[in-house]
Amino acid sequence: MPSTDQPHGPLRSLDEWDDFVKSRYPEAAPGEAPGQKPFVAANADKKPEAFRDYRAEARASVKEFYRLNHTYQTREFVLQKKREYLARNKSRMGVWQAMEYLNTLVDDSDPDTDLSQIEHLLQTAEACRRDGRPRWFILTGLVHDLGKILCLYGEPQWAVVGDTFPVGCAFSPKVVFSEFFASNPDGRVPDYQTDLGIYEKGCGLDKVDMSWGHDEYIYHVAKDYLPEEAGYMLRYHSFYPAHLEGEYQYLMNGHDKEMFKWVREFSQYDLYSKSSERPDAEKLRPYYEDLIAEYFPPQLAW
Ligand SMILES: [Fe+2]
Numbered sequence: 332m333p334s335t336d337q338p339h340g341p342l343r344s345l346d347e348w349d350d351f352v353k354s355r356y357p358e359a360a361p362g363e364a365p366g367q368k369p370f371v372a373a374n375a376d377k378k379p380e381a382f383r384d385y386r387a388e389a390r391a392s393v394k395e396f397y398r399l400n401h402t403y404q405t406r407e408f409v410l411q412k413k414r415e416y417l418a419r420n421k422s423r424m425g426v427w428q429a430m431e432y433l434n435t436l437v438d439d440s441d442p443d444t445d446l447s448q449i450e451h452l453l454q455t456a457e458a459c460r461r462d463g464r465p466r467w468f469i470l471t472g473l474v475h476d477l478g479k480i481l482c483l484y485g486e487p488q489w490a491v492v493g494d495t496f497p498v499g500c501a502f503s504p505k506v507v508f509s510e511f512f513a514s515n516p517d518g519r520v521p522d523y524q525t526d527l528g529i530y531e532k533g534c535g536l537d538k539v540d541m542s543w544g545h546d547e548y549i550y551h552v553a554k555d556y557l558p559e560e561a562g563y564m565l566r567y568h569s570f571y572p573a574h575l576e577g578e579y580q581y582l583m584n585g586h587d588k589e590m591f592k593w594v595r596e597f598s599q600y601d602l603y604s605k606s607s608e609r610p611d612a613e614k615l616r617p618y619y620e621d622l623i624a625e626y627f628p629p630q631l632a633w
Pocket residue numbers: 475476545568569
């Protein structure tokens with residue numbers, strides 16, 4: 332199994348990207364549905380000075396991360412990564428084993444204050460459980476970021492995390508730091524310059540290639556064992572331009588639009604379940620081993 336002890340990119344840890352997303356979509360006030368309103372619409376009644384400029388505030392490392400992501404995520408790159416990883420011949424691991432493997436990811440995050448990867452997965456799942464979500468929903472929370480093991484296969488950070496977006500068509504200006512798309516070679520491919528690009532109106536997201544990252548990977552690893560709703564939650568949980576900004580509707584079909592309700596529901600647990608109270612992995616393990624065995628075989632193809 333390949334391994335690395337380098338962060339492979341400008342971010343101190345993969346969490347630096349998650350934290351930046353959270354700062355852009357602050358948790359809703361009591362009474363408002365969290366994570367369900369586009370950022371601008373939710374703040375439309377605020378005075379202009381109340382708007383924060385997230386691009387200006389972002390740390391240099393976050394900016395550099397997005398510059399690399401937006402420059403190098405081309406359609407050709409995505410298709411190549413799909414050929415490489417969706418054959419799923421890298422490894423065979425059970426879910427808990429994959430969680431422990433992901434936890435070996437060494438980065439510069441502070442072990443005293445930052446959550447480990449396993450702790451983020453358990454906190455997300457526990458928040459779903461506390462809310463009385465169905466068992467498959469809790470399990471989806473547990474596995475949603477396991478695709479980040481791509482980092483351990485040596486993939487750079489910009490090919491593992493980041494807000495995802497379709498390739499093969501025009502980039503939405505609402506993708507954060509969209510100005511960095513100016514250096515993406517796909518900007519010079521004539522077929523990709525319209526809203527629809529190579530796709531047909533309402534063709535459905537299943538026909539659309541998304542920028543490559545941990546979402547698409549875990550979707551393919553887990554999809555045969557979980558309900559369709561869970562598949563959407565896994566595959567599009569970083570597609571913030573669509574599920575929180577309402578972009579790219581013209582590529583969706585009616586079924587996608589219906590299913591995105593689940594992606595938005597899930598987003599609140601991913602973004603807002605972080606707390607300083609650390610989950611006790613060994614104590615929780617028997618409950619989650621049972622839940623894993625209810626849906627997944629002992630080993631999955633990665
Ligand atoms: Fe994620």
